[in-house]
Amino acid sequence: MEIIKKKGYKQTEVGLIPEDWKFKSTIDVAKNKTGGIKIGPFGSALKKELLTKQGYKVYGQENVFDNDIEIGERFINKQHFQKLKSCELSPGDFIISMMGTIG
Secondary structure, eight states, X not given: OOOOOOTTEEEETTEEEETTOOOOOHHHXXXXXXXXXXXXXXXXXXXXXGEESSSXXXXXXXXXXXXXXXXXXXXXXXXXXXXXXXXXXXXXXXXXXXXXXXX
């Protein structure tokens, strides 16, 4: 690998990255509070009749695609949130949309 020097950047296994970035393996990124990748909740856990006008925000694919946590008006109450707490997002979480349509 050719070593390139550029002010404000550092050389890593994957190439040149900003100095304030950290290099982590895929395994490190995939670890979360429960020690692995968490998938869900699915539509069956978030049926329309469970949604409320206020409470705990429910994020969807549109939030991932648009990189915007503000869009969307879906919420669940505290009781339902407690059932789905293992799906709670925290600052620094890495999220990927895994379902959807092509196009």
